[in-house]
Amino acid sequence: GAGVSQSPRYKVAKRGQDVALRCDPISGHVSLFWYQQALGQGPEFLTYFQNEAQLDKSGLPSDRFFAERPEGSVSTLKIQRTQQEDSAVYLCASSPMTRQGAREQFFGPGTRLTVL
Amino acid sequence: AQTVTQSQPEMSVQEAETVTLSCTYDTSESNYYLFWYKQPPSRQMILVIRQEAYKQQNATENRFSVNFQKAAKSFSLKISDSQLGDTAMYFCAFMKTQGGSEKLVFGKGMKLTVNP
Numbered sequence: 001g002a003g004v005s006q007s008p009r010y011k012v013a014k015r016g017q018d019v020a021l022r023c024d025p026i027s028g029h030v031s032l033f034w035y036q037q038a039l040g041q042g043p044e045f046l047t048y049f050q051n052e053a054q055l056d057k058s059g060l061p062s063d064r065f066f067a068e069r070p071e072g073s074v075s076t077l078k079i080q081r082t083q084q085e086d087s088a089v090y091l092c093a094s095s096p097m098t099r100q101g102a103r104e105q106f107f108g109p110g111t112r113l114t115v116l
Numbered sequence: 117a118q119t120v121t122q123s124q125p126e127m128s129v130q131e132a133e134t135v136t137l138s139c140t141y142d143t144s145e146s147n148y149y150l151f152w153y154k155q156p157p158s159r160q161m162i163l164v165i166r167q168e169a170y171k172q173q174n175a176t177e178n179r180f181s182v183n184f185q186k187a188a189k190s191f192s193l194k195i196s197d198s199q200l201g202d203t204a205m206y207f208c209a210f211m212k213t214q215g216g217s218e219k220l221v222f223g224k225g226m227k228l229t230v231n232p
Contacts (some may be wrong), residue, residue, distance in 0.1 A: 005161070033219060041221030042120075042207050043161075056217035091161065095218070103218060107161040 002026070004108035006092050012114045013082045021077045021111045025094030031077050033105060034067055035091040043091055049075060082115045089113070118143045118210050122223035129198050131232050136183075137193040139208030139223060145169075149182065149211040150191045151220065156204040164206070167191065198230045 005024045014017050020066075025032050025072055035043035045059040051072035060067070064082075069075040079086055089112050093105040129135045141150070152164040167175045167184050174182050179199075183192045195202055201221045205227050209220040 031218065035220075041225075042122075042209075042224045043220070045219040045221070048217040048219055056219065059219070081123075093161075104163050104166070105220060109160050 004092055004106050005097030006090075006111050008111060010112050010114075012116065015084060018078065018080045019082055019113065019115070020044050021079075021084050021090050023075045023077070023094075023108060025073065025075070025092070026096075026106055027073075028096065029094035029106070030072075030097040031095040031103065031105075032069055032074070033093040033095070035079050035093065035111070036061075037089040037091055039088070041088055046077070046090075050065040059116060079113075082113075084115050087113055087115045117150075118145070118214070118221045119129065120208050120210050120221055120223035122208055122226050124226050125224070126227045126229075128229040128231060131198055131200060131230055133198050134194065134196045135198055136197070137206050137208075137226055139191045139193070141189050141191065141208070141210050143189070143210065147202065147213045147214055148167075149213060151182070151207075151209040152182070152191075152193045152210060153207045153222075154157060154202075154204045155207065155212065155225070156201075159209070165193065178221075195228075200230050200232060203230045205226060 034046040037043040048056040049069040064080045066078045089110040091110045092108045095103040095105045120125045148169045155161045165177045179196045205225045207225045208223040
């Protein structure tokens with residue numbers, strides 16, 4: 001089946017603009033994660049959903065960042081009043097619910113956000 | 117908080133050689149998972165191998181194997197018979213098993229180049 005998809009793949013925003021990044025997880029995957037990957041760095045956790053519930057948003061860097069997953073499938077990461085330091089690749093990952101063991105996270109291709 | 121350290125930013129090897137990528141981590145948890153992820157140029161992050169901390173036996177997946185030293189908090193990846201397709205960024209990652217959101221904590225990554 002299809003993997004995790006993200007749109008747009010590239011986004012250029014002027015400083016101060018709002019942006020919305022979309023993630024379509026693998027069908028049936030319960031868990032959904034957002035990560036931020038700055039250039040030359042490893043991904044850093046932003047937030048986590050289990051179905052429609054946002055269980056962990058400890059990684060969101062400021063109140064300008066907001067994520068939602070209203071029907072437990074597609075998720076949107078919104079960044080208000082973008083700043084240059086928001087420039088990064090935003091990765092979405094989804095994971096099935098399994099009885100035991102670490103649930104492998106399947107990553108999307110990411111959205112590269114450039115704030116001018 | 118957990119931290120993951122990859123001290124080698126870059127390595128290059130010849131095709132068919134064996135290479136070892138190092139990773140250390142810091143945690144007070146006794147149960148957790150460790151992962152190696154691969155991120156090829158302009159492609160999605162994919163799981164290479166995982167290790168459960170309570171298992172003493174080192175994980176292997178075809179040409180990929182790990183050397184897990186729990187007491188030393190070390191988790192190195194060995195790639196045997198390197199292939200051109202192994203060229204990628206490699207990330208070591210940690211996941212708690214309890215009381216957390218199953219978020220991944222990544223190292224900064226290591227760029228591996230396999231030369232013909």
